[in-house]
Amino acid sequence: MPLVKGGQIVADRYVRILDDAPIPANGAMLVPAERFLADASELIARQAETGVIWPNNRDIDELGPYLDRLALVALVFPKFQDGRAYSQARILRERLGYRGELRATGQVLRDQFVFMLRAGFDTFEVKKEADAKVFGEVAQRYSVFYQPTGDGRSPAFRQRLQGFATRAPALRGAGR
Numbered sequence: 570m571p572l573v574k575g576g577q578i579v580a581d582r583y584v585r586i587l588d589d590a591p592i593p594a595n596g597a598m599l600v601p602a603e604r605f606l607a608d609a610s611e612l613i614a615r616q617a618e619t620g621v622i623w624p625n626n627r628d629i630d631e632l633g634p635y636l637d638r639l640a641l642v643a644l645v646f647p648k649f650q651d652g653r654a655y656s657q658a659r660i661l662r663e664r665l666g667y668r669g670e671l672r673a674t675g676q677v678l679r680d681q682f683v684f685m686l687r688a689g690f691d692t693f694e695v696k697k698e699a700d701a702k703v704f705g706e707v708a709q710r711y712s713v714f715y716q717p718t719g720d721g722r723s724p725a726f727r728q729r730l731q732g733f734a735t736r737a738p739a740l741r742g743a744g745r
Contacts, residue, residue: 571701573693574670578701581694583620583641593617599643602627605635613638622674625653629660636667643694646675655688662689679703 572581583599586592592611597618605612605621612619613635620641623632632642642661644654654673661667672692673685679700685693695701 570694570696571698573695573701573704574691576704583618585622597640599641606631609635620670620672623657625651625657629657629665632661633665636661636665636669639667639669641670641672641692642667643672643674644690646673646677649676649678649681651676655684658685658688658690 571578573579583597584593586598586600586604588601588604592598592608592615594615595617597620599620599622600608600612601622602624618640619638620643621632621635621639622643622645623629624645625647632639636642644657646652646654654675658671658673661671670692671690672694673690674694677685677693677695677700679695682693682704693701693704695704
């Protein structure tokens with residue numbers, strides 16, 4: 570599956586470890602939520618990068634105590650009509666302050682790239698090579714947004730207020 574990060578198709582450095590597979594001593598790895606929670610102390614003690622595949626039907630707050638040791642959280646979109654991973658992404662970014670890699674996996678469609686970026690995702694596992702190739706174009710399509718979200722961009726109303734605040738002293742002095 571192609572992996573898109575920073576608008577480019579990149580190789581996935583993370584090896585997926587199944588529930589019963591041994592934990593490698595080094596190398597970036599990605600484990601399912603059940604395995605992560607069962608072996609959390611061992612996994613977060615590793616010196617190599619560790620990531621977790623988190624299903625959208627689990628409470629994202631369960632990850633809170635481990636976020637500072639997780640390099641990657643992969644949130645699952647099981648079908649395109651199920652948007653719970655959007656909420657999980659926003660909670661991770663905005664409430665829990667997660668700054669690591671946030672990956673969208675599962676049914677990741679080009680129509681949703683912009684929304685996923687706005688929710689705070691920065692990496693995307695896509696099924697089609699064609700979708701991966703148009704990602705950069707889709708991601709650059711919009712430059713201003715009205716809603717504040719997890720991607721850190723300032724919404725339009727804040728940009729307007731900021732512009733007004735910088736012009737206001739000059740406007741007050743102009744009437745004298």
